[in-house]
Amino acid sequence: MTETAVQRDMVRPDFRVAIMAAAALLACLAYMTIGLRGNLAFVLELRSVRLAAMVVVGVAVAVSTVVFQTVCANRIITPSIMGLDALYIFCQTALVFTLSGFGFAGIDPRLHFLGNFMAMTCLALVLFLPMLRRQFDLTLMLLTGVVLSVLFRSLTTLLARLIDPNDFAVLQGAVFASFNAVEPELLLLAAAITVAGTFIAWRARHVLDVLALGSDTAIGLGVAWRVTAAGLLVLVAALVSASTALVGPMAFLGLLVVSLAQRIVGTNRHAVLIPAAALTAIIVLVGGQTVLQHALGGEGSLGIVVEFAGGIVFLAILFASGRR
């Protein structure tokens, strides 16, 4: 009886993931087909690029958040605590400040993408590589990230006060996540990074299950914790950097989709949680964009909506866990 109950328990989440996959597919179909008019080839091409961008960003954010939360043994944390998106916003502000709005708009998008990607990855390496030394404290690393983000945010505010109001408008356009102006070439690059990162995370799904038990237990079960955790955090940084450099910061999306996915599948096993979180992200982004475009009249940024909804979900989780 015990055995079958456990097995039933193991099957049910898989079934739920299948339903989520169907829902995600449906959202993609709806996004591609609702309200088609005018030059079909042009509209479909435009929509497919945006759709691909949303899928890539959704998967990158979901996978990176799941892995980050597991390594940090904390379910209410997002990779943005490392200060990567604060650095991104600071970099854009500094660029607008030095080059002015025109100069900023004239930067080669490939160069811009790679520059942002490298800056964020380097910051992450500086934060995480000390982990490989003997004495290391994960909390200290996280705290360093928090302090650095405060620093970047303060510098951003300072520069934002100094720049021309017209340039500031350009900057505002650049630092809110947007899927409207995605370069297909960069999309391909970000997709490659995301596919590789997701593949590695999937291969490590059993190790991630063990890491979730805490560092001592994981070491006792034969996981080389320091090397594994440092490697996974660099993976997280690469995924976050790729998606941020592509469309801008999506801080709350990860928190939103991972906690939703956890509630839906009811397990922390990574073999289920990773695909569930990725599918939730696709449903939220693509479904949200479809609703925004066709039901709410089109104007408005999905990023803002996601941050708003994510904030509310975050508070709900805090209150719910406080009651328990």
Next chain:
Amino acid sequence: MIEISGVSLTLGGSGILNDVNLTVPKGGVTALVGPNGAGKSSLLSLIARLQPLQSGRITVDGLAVDTTPSRELAKVMAILRQDPGVASRLRVAELVGFGRFPHHRGRLTAQDREIVAASLEQFDLGDLSLRFIDTLSGGQRQRALVAMTFCQGTDYILLDEPLNNLDMFHARNLMRTLRRIGDEHGKTVLIVLHDINHAAAHADRIVAMKDGAVVASGDTEAIIRPDVLESIFGFPMLVERVAGRLAVLHHT
């Protein structure tokens, strides 16, 4: 055999262990006793490579703990720390199943499932196997963690105060189980204990630590003596034989 030579540990400027030398022979139950802050848990976590070794050398079954790959050591030695929080939302059977991870590194095999089921039965967890860990009492959770450690099926088992939170029935049950696997399967159990009477009743050997050093080590009969115990714990206590068994009256 666990061999420890010249091991010192300093954390945040204060000395925790000071040149510890100790040999724990293969087979049987060895109890590690001593007052709070003696360095028992630190020594255990150094043996179990949970903390990096700062100086000296530790080998378990001839494998140096600082250079042997962690996954190889996990097949030789299992560790249960004092109160490791389980952050993940897991059922008891799933948690115990993780004990088999060093062997399969992926999904449980049929043989692993048998071992898990036997371990659940052994620690009286059959009825709880589908409960979530965070709904258990402290003692039940402790038993689940011990069952997981046993599932690892290693020749060396290190336990840090496993009797914490256990009632008399389950504490006795655990100590007798340890005794049995030490006798029947020739496994080596190294266990940090606070209850000196459990050590007196079930251990083959006792190692006493104080202020970061080993102060006494030997057969149980040689350590459970008033003068030796007073030198370790710093107050006089009576040692009596009741029905042929050693009993320490330390609480009066």
